[in-house]
Structure formats: C-alpha cells, structure tokens
Amino acid sequence: MSTFKAKYLTLDKAVQALIWLFLIASCVLVLIPLAFMFTASTMPAIDILKLPYPWISDHFHWQNFWNAIRGPEGTFEFLRNTVNSLVVAISVSFFTVMLSSITGYGLAKFEFKGRNLVFMLIMATMMIPFETIMIPLYMVVTGMGMQDSYVGLIVPFVANAFGIFLMRQFLIPFPNEVLDAARIDGASEPRIFTQVVLPNAGPAIATLAIISFRAQWDNLLWPLLIVQSENMKTIPLYITKFMAETHSDEGIMMAVAVLASLPMFILFFTLSKYFVNTEGLHSSTKG
Amino acid sequence: MRKRGFSMEQKKARWGWIFVTPALILFSIFSFYPIFTAFYTSFYNKNLLSLRPPRYIGWANYQYLFTSQEFRESVINTAVFTAGTFVPLVVFSLILAAFIMSINKFQRFFQMAFYAPAVLSSVVAALIWLLIFDPRGIANQGLNTMLGTSGVNYHWLSKAGMLRLSTIIVYFWKYIGYFTIVFVSGIGSIPYTLHEAALIDGTNRWQNFWYITFPLLKPTTLLVSVMALIQCLKTFSTQYLFSSSGAPTRPINVITLNIYNTAIKDYRIGRASAMSILLFLVMFLFTWLQLKVSKTEEVTYM
Missing domain, CATH: 1.10.3720.10 (MetI-like)
Structure with missing residues (x-):
C-alpha cells in the first residue's frame, strides 16, 4: 500500500518546483502588507514615505506606540x-x-x-x-x-x-x-x-x-x-x-x-x- | 409521598420551553420585528428627525429607486465588486488548497500564513492598505518595478476603476486564507482509498485531480461560492473607510453604504428601508440557494 501512496505523492520534479514557487510567491505577497504594518509601526513618518520604502529602518522609533496610546491631545x-x-x-x-x-x-x-x-x-x-x-x-x-x-x-x-x-x-x-x-x-x-x-x-x-x-x-x-x-x-x-x-x-x-x-x-x-x-x-x- | 400530576415527560417538556424562551424573545425583538418594520416602513415616507407621523406612499420608494441614477450606480458598484471579488477568491483558494495538499511539508505553515490577514479587523486592514495605496506607497513602487516604469502614479485611490480594484484587492487579501482552509479540509475529507483505486487503474496525477478530487469537491466549491458571494454583497467597512478618508465615494458607493448614508446622512428612513428590502430579497435568494445546494449536493464518499 505504501508504494501507492509514494507514487501518489511523487510528482514530476519540475512540477513540484513550480508548485513550491507559486506557494512561496503567493505567501510573500499575502504577508507583505502585514510586514509593512509591523515595520512601519517602528519608523518615523519620514522613513515610511521614503522612496523606495526602507524595509529596515536605521531608527527604531518606539515612540510611535507611546504616541498611539497617548493620542494627539494626550487624552489616552x-x-x-x-x-x-x-x-x-x-x-x-x-x-x-x-x-x-x-x-x-x-x-x-x-x-x-x-x-x-x-x-x-x-x-x-x-x-x-x-x-x-x-x-x-x-x-x-x-x-x-x-x-x-x-x-x-x-x-x-x-x-x-x-x-x-x-x-x-x-x-x-x-x-x-x-x-x-x-x-x-x-x-x-x-x-x-x-x-x-x-x-x-x-x-x-x-x-x-x-x-x-x-x-x-x-x-x-x-x-x-x-x-x-x-x-x-x-x-x-x-x-x-x-x-x-x-x-x-x-x-x-x-x-x-x-x-x-x-x-x-x-x-x-x-x-x-x-x-x-x-x-x-x-x-x-x-x- | 404523593407527587404532583406531572409525568417526567411533561416536566421535561416544560423545561424545554423554559430553556428556549429567552432566545425566542431576543430574536423577536432584534430580528423578526426589525425585518417586519423594514417591510412596513418601505411603504412610508419617513424622516428620521421629523416628528410628523410617517405618510403612506405605497410603492413610491421602490419606484424612486428604480429610476434613481444613484441607486442604479450603487447596484452596479455592488455587482462589480461582488463579481470581481468572489470569482478570483474561489478560483485562487481552490488552486492554493490543491497545491498545499500536494506538497508534503509545511502544509500547516502555508495555511496559517494565508490565513494571517483574516486575523486583522477590517478597519485595520483598510488602514494598512490606505498607506500602501498612497501615491508614495509600496503599491505604486511594486507596480512600477513589475512593469519596468519609474515614478508612475497609478491613482489607486482616486481613479474610479483603480479605486474599485483597490477595494477588491483588500477584500481578496483578507478572505483568501479562510476559503483556502475550507477547501483544504474539503480535499482532506476525500478518502485516500478513492485515489488509490484510481491509481491502480493507471491514472496520472492530473487525471486524479481532475476526475476524482475536483468532482468530489463540487459541494465544497458551491458552498464556498455562495458564502463568498453573500459576504461580498454585504461589504461595507472597506468602502466606508476609503470614502471617509478622502477617496471619491461614487465608484465605491455600494448598496450597504448607500443605505447607511440615505438613513443617517439624509434621514430618509423609508427610502433606506426599501433599499434594505431589495438587498434582503437578493441575499435571501442566495442563502436559500446555499441551503438547497448544501442539502441536495451532499455526498457521502463510502
């Protein structure tokens, strides 16, 4: 029985490679907005609108979180x-x-x-x-x-x-x-x-x-x-x-x-x- | 000791009623009464702020809607959004699920990764995409790199067509993982023995998918299609948030947004109710279809 299973699971190497490629590419596309949210949340605004977008910024701007909690008028x-x-x-x-x-x-x-x-x-x-x-x-x-x-x-x-x-x-x-x-x-x-x-x-x-x-x-x-x-x-x-x-x-x-x-x-x-x-x-x- | 004249069955019947009554009361107030009110109000000229009693106007609200340019536009907007979202959703979630099931490692990882956007609330999703679609955002950068252009602004949030596409992308992105997982569990529930039998008969991998997996997935596919369709007809948040943060409203003025604005901004409750009833009828049709489909198409594999 296990030989059948193995046969069922074995695809052409080329086809398998294409499937992996497609899955990884779509996965990256789907995760980009999330990565953007997380990276941008630790950047000063000037860095976020830089062209091209610097995925890794030199400044870790943790103040964003404090300002988000505090609010613009400090009303929390x-x-x-x-x-x-x-x-x-x-x-x-x-x-x-x-x-x-x-x-x-x-x-x-x-x-x-x-x-x-x-x-x-x-x-x-x-x-x-x-x-x-x-x-x-x-x-x-x-x-x-x-x-x-x-x-x-x-x-x-x-x-x-x-x-x-x-x-x-x-x-x-x-x-x-x-x-x-x-x-x-x-x-x-x-x-x-x-x-x-x-x-x-x-x-x-x-x-x-x-x-x-x-x-x-x-x-x-x-x-x-x-x-x-x-x-x-x-x-x-x-x-x-x-x-x-x-x-x-x-x-x-x-x-x-x-x-x-x-x-x-x-x-x-x-x-x-x-x-x-x-x-x-x-x-x-x-x- | 003498017992009261209730048998065990009668006692149980009484407790049964006691247990279901609270739910029935709540449903009466918050589901049945409102839908009847919506029907009733749709025949009246009713203003939210006016203290005058609403005036009976027969079918006038409906007649107005069928001749109204704005309503026709919002029907078209909803149809374009629904067709543009649910077809790619069904096709791609099926492809992704089939691919995930064909690899032998990281199956769970891919499912979770595709599902990740669904974890966010729709408001947060709209917030993120608003920055991505900014003229200086990564959507323009990405498209420029892909098309080999430089510095072109594709007007994601200002040109009518692009704006519609943008709302479709947000929705597609948010729901693709959920439907992929539904398909994965659909494919997973097909007994392996069926594939085995086909392999003994000498089918190849592609034939196996096309003649066994795919036909057996028909109920799942129908279910996913109708679910996605209903979900798309109800869309509100993305359109509301995009329009309230400065994008032109007209191309994305879907029916739900139109109902909201007609009732809350224009105070025309009668007209908004008539729209609600039309939306209800369309969705009722699809829900009924879904129930019918899921009953008749039910398959037992063995």
Missing part, C-alpha cells in the same frame, strides 16, 4: 476605546455562549410540542443579514433608550442562530444516561445544565466564544449607528476618526493598527485550534 482616548471594545466583545461572547448553550441544550435534549418550529424559526434568522435590518434595528434600540450605551452595543448580538445551531449539534450526541443519572440523584434541571452539560461542552464553547469576540472586535457598522459620545467609542470607531484626520502621522497610524490587532494575534497564536473553525461549517452543510 485609545485606551478608553480599547476598554470599551473589550467590554463589548467579552460580554457579547459570554452572553452568546450562555444563551446559545442553554437554547441548544433545550433543543437537543428536550422533547416538547413545537420544538421543530422553534428550531426552524431560529434558523430562519440566519436568512436575515444584519445589514438589511440595521436601520429598523437602530430605531428599535433608540426607541428603548439603549443608544450610546454598553447595553445597546451588546444585547442585539446575544441571540445568535449560528451559535445555537453549533451548540445543538454538539450536544445531540451527549449521553442521555448521564443526564438521567443526575436527575435520579435529584439534581434540578438548571443545575444539570450548569454542572453537567456546560463543563462538557468546552470545545464548542471555545469556538463560539472566539467567533463572537472577533465579530464584535471587528464591528464597525453598529457602533457607527448608535454611538455618539467620545467615551462610548469602540476601537473601529477610534480608527475611523483617526483616519479621517488628515495630518495623522503614518508611523503612529501603523502603531495603532498593531495595538488594535494585538488581542486577535494573541488569540490566534494561543487558540488557533478553535480560531479557524471549519468543523462548524461542514456540520452546517450537512444540515
């Missing part, structure tokens, strides 16, 4: 906005995980009349892209007086059909005997959920938590609609404002870019297993 607005982004992203991802797992558990392990209808209704919301309801949603949220607040930034994203689907699929194979044993021991249903089901849903929870954290860290459109005051701004809004200011220093701009990406890079390198989730995708194709 960047920090304030980072805290906002963290509060929103962490809360959304926490509440999404809780709500999705409790709903997914209800749909996976409880027989009740109308269960399929409930499931279909929830799945139907996947057909409603956020972009098409943002204007009425904006009016709902302002009508409830939640504009310009953490609540308004968090609550509309907590019910997440994909998350519910993910948790339901994950919990369906969970052994019923374990649940029944806990019931016989006299554990209440909420207790079974928090002490038996949740601790066993780790991988699905991690995947979902990261997906929702990223979505909110990246969310521009919604804060753009409902945030008015400076101190409720999130990082995407901070960067937008920063870009619109014409006299921004390019080095500081890239330092802001690096700092704003830091949480994502940390997650990416520590939890890459859950970061790129194709399992959820493939299970969703299987319906």
